[in-house]
Amino acid sequence: MxxxxxxxxxxxxxxxxxxxxxxxxxxxxxxxxxxxxxxxxxxxxxxxxxxxxxxxxxxxxxxxxxxxxxxxxxxxxxxxxxxxxxxxxxxxxxxxxxxxxxxxxxxxxxxxxxxxxxxxxxxxxxxxxxxxxxxxxxxxxxxxxxxxxxxxxxxxxxxxxxxxxxxxxxxxxxxVRISAENDPVEEWKRHNQNLLRHNQILNDLRFQSLHFTNGAGTDLTVELIKDHIWAGGCSQAKNGAVFNPNMPTEESFTMPYKFGVRGRVYATKPLSYQGKMIEDFYLDFKDGKVTDFHAKKEQETLKNLIEFDEGSCYLGEVALVPYNSPISQSGILFLNTLFDENASCHLALGTSYPDNLKNGTEMKREEMEKLGSNYSKIHCDFMFGSADMSIVGTTFDGRKIQVFKDGDFVID
Missing domain, CATH: 3.40.1830.10 (Thermophilic metalloprotease (M29))
Structure with a gap:
């Protein structure tokens, strides 16, 4: 063993x-x-x-x-x-x-x-x-x-x-990049640098919105909050300590504009929530809010998630994960969000992270909400990435840029 x-x-x-x-x-x-x-x-x-x-x-x-x-x-x-x-x-x-x-x-x-x-x-x-x-x-x-x-x-x-x-x-x-021969601490230093590089590219592009489409039926536009910041990999606490919130991690994520999500998204992996497995589900969004939904398994549990509080029917996170990431390529469905979210692009219902907004960690909740940040008592990720995922970003100056093609970044 x-x-x-x-x-x-x-x-x-x-x-x-x-x-x-x-x-x-x-x-x-x-x-x-x-x-x-x-x-x-x-x-x-x-x-x-x-x-x-x-x-x-x-x-x-x-x-x-x-x-x-x-x-x-x-x-x-x-x-x-x-x-x-x-x-x-x-x-x-x-x-x-x-x-x-x-x-x-x-x-x-x-x-x-x-x-x-x-x-x-x-x-x-x-x-x-x-x-x-x-x-x-x-x-x-x-x-x-x-x-x-x-x-x-x-x-x-x-x-x-x-x-x-x-x-x-x-x-x-x-x-989590551990083997008998390696030094995982050094492996994670390199991995964090790669994720920071992707974040910097995305931050430099300054997208106003992202349009997701794939063969599963997803056709979803997600507007981003104006002064959004892409993060992922390591973070820095107020005491200056650099840490990794999730191990493993493969994502670059940022903050959606609360009222700027529209279209339909189909989940591509089961979602574990409250000890139950929600399977084969979709969500419809209008003006940022979930207006319709259906799951072939655990419909009531999905309903409980969406109706948890006033903010749980809005998005708090959009995350990009290449289909060719190591966890995805393993072909293993972990049935655990910590792993499965790092094998797939994902969205989160519920609260936003303050560090995804310029000066967000210094703001009060009410200040963030005025700018279009979502607040909820929960934050629940679900996976919708696929091998044929296409993402087209529109910048604040109107340019359209292909971000993902066939499930992977094309902006390197």
């Missing part, structure tokens, strides 16, 4: 390049109990890097499911004050966050969707005052994933448990 040396490389990468904990800084790790062995390694690496304090918050999806099955909606939606105070305390200490993900795709498929919606809204409302900390990159944060047997069997259903787990580990390690 995966060697201790490889796991150690991954833990060091997550802590020192992903979250990039600084000397004396507090690191908060959120992890499934199934990933305890990896979380412990991350704690060790954090202390080696000089972390002043490490807090680990444990989760177990099986226990969470039992709670959803047996507790009342009222009980589940009552967020304990100590949990809110704990979050506040960590942010007051100017911590950084590391999220270790291992959710089983579709695990909550048989749980009442409306119950989950009410509980999710209660949680998002309770912790809303702290969302700025990661949304505006005030502090560092990063998400990595650890394969489990349950997840692996969903991705490779025809394989036995051991072979499926080994195959998923192989795919995950390749996606």
């Amino acid at each position: 995966v060697s201790q040396d490889i796991l150690r490389k991954y833990a060091r990468l997550a802590v020192c390049v992903g979250a990039n904990v600084q000397k004396g800084q507090m690191l908060v790790i959120s992890s499934s109990v199934e990933c305890a062995y990896f979380a412990r390694m991350c704690v060790e690496e954090a202390y080696k890097a000089g972390a002043g304090e490490v807090l680990v918050l444990w989760d177990d999806e099986k226990i969470t499911k039992m709670a959803l099955q047996n507790e009342s909606t009222e009980t589940l939606a009552n967020i304990a004050p100590w949990r809110i105070e704990q979050k506040k305390n960590c942010i007051d200490k100017k911590c950084c966050f590391l999220y270790i993900e291992s959710a089983t795709p579709g695990f909550m498929a048989d749980i009442d969707g409306q119950k989950m919606q009410i509980v999710r809204i209660a949680k998002e409302t309770a912790f809303e005052p702290f969302e700025y900390y990661t949304l505006a990159n005030v502090g560092q944060w990063s998400i990595v994933a650890i394969p489990t047997v349950d997840w692996a069997k969903k991705v490779f259903p025809k394989l036995g448990e051991e072979e499926a787990l080994e195959s998923l580990w192989d795919a995950v390690l390749k996606s």
